[in-house]
Amino acid sequence: MPASPNNTPAPTSESVGEFYDHMGLFFDSLYGENIHFGLWDDDPNPSMPEAQNRLTDRLIDTLHLRDDDYLLDVGCGTGHPALRLAERTQARVLGVSISPTQVARATEKAHTAGLAAQLQFIQADAMHLPHEPETFDAAWAIEMLFHVPDRLQVLREIHRTLKPGGRLVLADFIQTDHLTEDDWNLLTQGFAFSTLLRADTYADVITQAGLEVVQIHDVTAETRQNIRWIEFRYADHREDLAAHYGADFTTQMDRLLPTGVSIYTEKLGYVIAEARRPVV
């Protein structure tokens, strides 16, 4: 079973939506347009946007999309991964986020890029997708499953809405060491974490949802440098964040961020999981 905090109530879908509505500027400042980590190589002048695009590209390549494929983007953020996919493939995308602010931003980006015919974004809870069975040829969920109260339910929804043979790729945090109650409090309250799995049990819940695991890649080592970038960006944007959210926010973040960084460095990791809905 997924690990979860002992005493801190896990976030609800609704509170995760409020978190992202509220934290837009925070993520813009620290992460840029993609709300996900990147994969870093030994480039002498590395940058977070490049590393993030490298992750998105790895996921796109994994899916082997055909021109008329229809992809479900579960937890689409402000639409940047979907825009990248639309630049590289002809597939159509339906992006789903629980945050209405993100859906509005993603929709506007698609219009501005002239990609409105290929990309659509809606507000919905991934726990209950408003789609007919066997709608999509492929799906991805990039850094969203750790937020949901019941990841099995979300994976079942993905299974239900994928066509038989449909491919799925997940990018997600994993737990690599024991998390104390204080660790969980921080992850839950500061960053809306709900559950985490370990690398060796990651496949179980995918299988329980009726999906077939193709491969699970532990890419933790390639993600470590994100943390340095985020710390550096926080130092650079601290004043803007204080002006926008108030001084209490940055005072709290001054404590939360370094602790979150230590937790990530010492006790969390990162996987890319490939799965598919069996044909029969």
Ligand code: SAH
């Ligand atoms: N995949 C995007 C955003 C990752 S942030 C990117 O890589 O840029 C996590 C995303 O998951 C946010 O868009 C958040 O709104 C979404 N999310 C979290 N819980 C959700 C739920 N229950 N239903 C739908 N979306 C959810």
